[in-house]
Amino acid sequence: MDIIISNASGEPIYTQIVTQIKTMILEGKLKEGDALPSMRNLAMQLRISVITTKRAYEELERDGFIESYTGKGSFVKAQNKELYREEQLKKIEAMLTEAADRAKQCSIPLTELQEILEIVYGGTES
Amino acid sequence: MDIIISNASGEPIYTQIVTQIKTMILEGKLKEGDALPSMRNLAMQLRISVITTKRAYEELERDGFIESYTGKGSFVKAQNKELYREEQLKKIEAMLTEAADRAKQCSIPLTELQEILEIVYGGTES
DNA sequence: TATAATGTATATATCGGATATACACATTAA
DNA sequence: TTAATGTGTATATCCGATATATACATTATA
Numbered sequence: 001m002d003i004i005i006s007n008a009s010g011e012p013i014y015t016q017i018v019t020q021i022k023t024m025i026l027e028g029k030l031k032e033g034d035a036l037p038s039m040r041n042l043a044m045q046l047r048i049s050v051i052t053t054k055r056a057y058e059e060l061e062r063d064g065f066i067e068s069y070t071g072k073g074s075f076v077k078a079q080n081k082e083l084y085r086e087e088q089l090k091k092i093e094a095m096l097t098e099a100a101d102r103a104k105q106c107s108i109p110l111t112e113l114q115e116i117l118e119i120v121y122g123g124t125e126s
Numbered sequence: 127m128d129i130i131i132s133n134a135s136g137e138p139i140y141t142q143i144v145t146q147i148k149t150m151i152l153e154g155k156l157k158e159g160d161a162l163p164s165m166r167n168l169a170m171q172l173r174i175s176v177i178t179t180k181r182a183y184e185e186l187e188r189d190g191f192i193e194s195y196t197g198k199g200s201f202v203k204a205q206n207k208e209l210y211r212e213e214q215l216k217k218i219e220a221m222l223t224e225a226a227d228r229a230k231q232c233s234i235p236l237t238e239l240q241e242i243l244e245i246v247y248g249g250t251e252s
Numbered sequence: 253t254a255t256a257a258t259g260t261a262t263a264t265a266t267c268g269g270a271t272a273t274a275c276a277c278a279t280t281a282a
Numbered sequence: 283t284t285a286a287t288g289t290g291t292a293t294a295t296c297c298g299a300t301a302t303a304t305a306c307a308t309t310a311t312a
Binding site: 164165166176180183194195196197198199200 | 286287288289
């Protein structure tokens with residue numbers, strides 16, 4: 001488990017952990033059923049508090065990526081990608097809703113929004 | 127100048143002032159060249175500090191809605207609606223960009239985004 | 253059963269940004 | 283000169299976010 005904590009970045013530690021583990025799961029480097037390092041081990045290794053690793057794991061659990069069992073450990077859950085997709089869709093919908101609201105307030109027509117969306121979607125090659 | 131401050135809302139005072147004055151300008155209740163109440167007057171009337179009214183006016187100035195002159199007062203600027211529209215467009219573009227990025231990460235096609243946008247645009251009657 | 257591993261819960265410390273302020277200063281108009 | 287206006291500096295306060303220590307609960311296993 002190669003997790004790298006950068007103190008300089010300004011990004012919170014627990015967030016760095018969450019992001020890196022999420023990425024590993026989404027990229028398939030961690031698969032369903034795989035055991036994560038115990039909260040204590042990871043904390044020891046990163047020289048941080050158990051509370052912080054716990055917080056990271058809690059977030060991963062809330063997002064449906066892992067599951068933790070007292071006395072046993074934490075493990076990668078199945079269905080990650082589908083779940084992730086659903087959650088992202090909700091966020092995307094919220095963003096589009098706000099964009100639409102603002103647009104209407106300024107009398108910006110739907111077609112103009114569609115055009116912008118097309119440009120920014122095609123623009124950034126992934 | 128009817129400005130109503132609600133302490134219960136949790137919204138900061140300076141924000142409430144900004145929003146209400148912006149609305150008055152956009153709705154035409156305040157027109158180009160109209161004088162705003164002096165920072166001290168408004169502060170007195172609302173029973174708050176001059177610093178807070180100043181902060182609100184600063185924000186309105188940054189956003190191009192008004193202009194302040196030492197010793198004279200604060201006045202409504204012209205070109206508000208166009209400027210406002212431009213700024214809103216930038217924000218909208220940023221939102222659409224992030225939505226598009228997230229969508230691509232989950233392999234959500236552009237057409238699906240377009241559909242969602244169409245729904246949320248039509249949905250909330252303005 | 254005893255021990256050592258695991259995750260969990262409570263209470264606390266710290267930091268930083270956001271909000272609001274007082275007071276002194278600078279400029280303009282009458 | 284006076285009284286109005288906006289401005290600048292330094293400060294107080296609050297609150298959420300972050301991170302922690304310590305004690306507790308559960309599970310596996312020697």
